[in-house]
Amino acid sequence: MPTCPTCHSKVTEPLKTWSTVEPGKNGKILECVVGIYWCTNCKTKFPYVLGKRDLKLIENRELQELHEKIKMMDKVEQELTKKIDQLEKEKTVVEGNLLLTRLEDRFENLKVEVSLLKEVKREIEDMINYLEHTSFFKLQGEKP
Ligand SMILES: [Zn+2]
Incomplete structure (x- = not known):
């Protein structure tokens, strides 16, 4: 203070x-x-x-690339989430079966993958947010 x-x-x-x-x-x-x-x-x-x-000064093109990356990650995330759904269905089908353990492993791995992806995505989103809201020569608050 x-x-x-x-x-x-x-x-x-x-x-x-x-x-x-x-x-x-x-x-x-x-x-x-x-x-x-x-x-x-x-x-x-x-x-x-x-x-x-x-x-860091960043070119618009670079920012655009980051946006593209986010879009891609959205897709991957959706796919992974779909896979998890599928696995959950499979799991209920084969419940009691020996396959269950292996599926659960895959299931856990996918969940970890999704959470990691979300983490990275959030970081990129934060970065974009920060870059887009930082206007170098714009005054913040009142004019001095
Ligand atoms: Zn004083």
Whole structure:
């Protein structure tokens, strides 16, 4: 939490925040989120860096590819889910049979596969979300 540089009171709410970008290392972009705070105790106005993060410029084409990847993963996920359904049906049919153990293994493996896939998908979705909602030169909140 930002502290007033004059009287060291804690200031919770910024008057406004915005982000700045500057070139970073290795072709990355450094984004700083800066807030202007106003100390109610001693009436000092001061800036405070709320956060920094490295951004990477990404081409639209690359973003498009990520979207495609998600679509593909959706398909794979659907297929796997179908397989699981099928296996569940098979399972009920062969219940009591020796095959059951083997099917259950496959069944468990598929379930793990699906959950992994969902995990990866979510990560890519997060990345896309992040990329699409990060507008490098757009001010956040009010204009400074
Ligand atoms: Zn103060």
